[in-house]
Structures are given as C-alpha cells and as structure tokens.
Amino acid sequence: MGDRNEQAVKMMQEGKIEDAANLLNEEIEENPNDPIAYINFGNLLAAVHEDEKAVKFYDRALELDEALGTAYYGKGNVLYNLEKYDEAIQSYQKAIDVSLTESDVYYMLGMCYYMKEEFARALPSLQRAVELANDDVDAQFYYGLTLAQTSFIDEAMEAFQKVIELDQKHADAYFNLGVGYAYKDDAKTALDFFNRALEAQPDHALSANGKKQMEQVLYGEGENEAE
Structure with missing residues (x-):
C-alpha cells in the first residue's frame, strides 16, 4: 500500500502526472480508507491547478483522519492560491494544532496575513518561520518587509542583509x-x-x-x- 503512494509521489516529482494519477486511482479503489492516497491525489491536482477538486480530496482525507497536518497544509496552499486567505488561515492553524510545526506552515500562515495587510498578525508567524529555517530566502525577505511595515526599520534591514547573504x-x-x-x-x-x-x-x-x-x-x- 505504502509502496504505491511512494511510487506516485516519485512519478509526480518526475513530471509523470498521468502515471501518478493512475497509480493513486488504483490505491483509492483498493484501499478507499487510505487517507494518504487522497492527500497525494490532492497534491497532484493542486500541481496541475485543479484547485477546487484538490480541496475535495484533502477534505476526504480529513474525513478519514482529522489529525493529518499535511492535508490541512495542502488544503491551505490551495486556498491561498485561490486568494481565500481567511479559509487558508484556518487550515494552516489546524495544521499547527495537530503538530505540523515546520517552517513552511508558519511562512504560509504569515503570508496570508501579509496579503490581507494585517502586518502585526503576520509578524509572529514569519518570525517563527525564520527561526525554524534561517536559510529560507523567501521567509527572510517577507519577514523583513513585515518588520518594515510595522516600523521596525533596523530589524528589517538586518533581515534584508541576511537575504543578501543567502542570495x-x-x-x-x-x-x-x-x-x-x-x-x-x-x-x-x-x-x-x-x-x-x-x-x-x-x-x-x-x-x-x-x-x-x-x-x-x-x-x-x-x-x-x-x-
């Protein structure tokens, strides 16, 4: 079961989208209660910009296991791309609540608030993102922008200096x-x-x-x- 999911992920990374879809279809047919296959299918649909369909697959995975942080994260990314920032915030927060506490989740949560121009709310999430991944150029850059927007000019300049060290x-x-x-x-x-x-x-x-x-x-x- 796990092998098929792993193969599908590998195929997606190689750009073999149709082959990956076929494998995941087989997995879902044979193991309809396997939430990982639904997450992977959601990721595949998101990769080809079938955003609305992707959300349905993430939701199905969460019906099977409501503690799957990767499903909340994937769903959050799709909602972010659809500019549904409030819904994306809820999804990222759920991911964190169920212990998906990687830098990317905090970065995307911060970006939702940034896009809403709620800079004071964006700041702690982006700060956490750079604490967890000090070499993430995008996180450092938007952390700097958010510091500047909240009048922390010296700290913002330090962040931009770090960006230049990285890139x-x-x-x-x-x-x-x-x-x-x-x-x-x-x-x-x-x-x-x-x-x-x-x-x-x-x-x-x-x-x-x-x-x-x-x-x-x-x-x-x-x-x-x-x-």
Missing part, C-alpha cells in the same frame, strides 16, 4: 536596504544599494527611481550650478 542577486532586498538608508538620511549608502539592485536586475524600476532621487539629493545642486 547575492536578490534585487528586491538591495532595493529595500536602499529605502532603509534613504529613510535614515544616508543618501550615499542608499545610492550604493540602489545601484547594486540594478546590477542584479537592470530593469528594476523602483531602484532606478530611487537612484535618481538619491543622485538628486547628492549631486542635484552641483548639476544645477553647472547648467
């Missing part, structure tokens, strides 16, 4: 550091970070605008005199 081409992190230094009236350092953002991503429009503004602050008067 030296993260243009958005350089940009946000530039914004942080501009906020602190350090135009020279801000300009340096906007330039680094543009090196990482030449079409980064916000950084181009930031660069122009900092150049105006630093050199504007001199340019005007030269004219």
Whole structure:
C-alpha cells in the first residue's frame, strides 16, 4: 500500500502526472480508507491547478483522519492560491494544532496575513518561520518587509542583509536596504544599494527611481550650478 503512494509521489516529482494519477486511482479503489492516497491525489491536482477538486480530496482525507497536518497544509496552499486567505488561515492553524510545526506552515500562515495587510498578525508567524529555517530566502525577505511595515526599520534591514547573504542577486532586498538608508538620511549608502539592485536586475524600476532621487539629493545642486 505504502509502496504505491511512494511510487506516485516519485512519478509526480518526475513530471509523470498521468502515471501518478493512475497509480493513486488504483490505491483509492483498493484501499478507499487510505487517507494518504487522497492527500497525494490532492497534491497532484493542486500541481496541475485543479484547485477546487484538490480541496475535495484533502477534505476526504480529513474525513478519514482529522489529525493529518499535511492535508490541512495542502488544503491551505490551495486556498491561498485561490486568494481565500481567511479559509487558508484556518487550515494552516489546524495544521499547527495537530503538530505540523515546520517552517513552511508558519511562512504560509504569515503570508496570508501579509496579503490581507494585517502586518502585526503576520509578524509572529514569519518570525517563527525564520527561526525554524534561517536559510529560507523567501521567509527572510517577507519577514523583513513585515518588520518594515510595522516600523521596525533596523530589524528589517538586518533581515534584508541576511537575504543578501543567502542570495547575492536578490534585487528586491538591495532595493529595500536602499529605502532603509534613504529613510535614515544616508543618501550615499542608499545610492550604493540602489545601484547594486540594478546590477542584479537592470530593469528594476523602483531602484532606478530611487537612484535618481538619491543622485538628486547628492549631486542635484552641483548639476544645477553647472547648467
């Protein structure tokens, strides 16, 4: 029984979606009370963006075993993709309640609140996510954004600095550091970070605008005199 589920997961990872679906169908027909097969089928449907159908499979798994954190997590991801953030929050919270306490769950829970612009609520979940996975670039970045949104500017800049340590081409992190230094009236350092953002991503429009503004602050008067 377990072998078929494992084979199906392996096939999904290899992109053999139809073969995986056939295997899971067989598993469900032979073992209709196996919740793992329903979770795997939900994951498969989610992977091909059959979101509404995926939810039904996660719900079926939870009817069979209401303590399956991975089913709540999978369902939460689908609901998040459907922008049903309140429902996704309930699902992620259920996953945590039944002891699925991995970084990804806290990250996604935090992202739901972030998308709802409830930054004070997003902050503890994202903080927990980076505590559990200090090398997760996305979690660090959104933790930084949320810190900035809640006026913890120094802490936000530390988070963006960590992002750059993990990914030296993260243009958005350089940009946000530039914004942080501009906020602190350090135009020279801000300009340096906007330039680094543009090196990482030449079409980064916000950084181009930031660069122009900092150049105006630093050199504007001199340019005007030269004219």
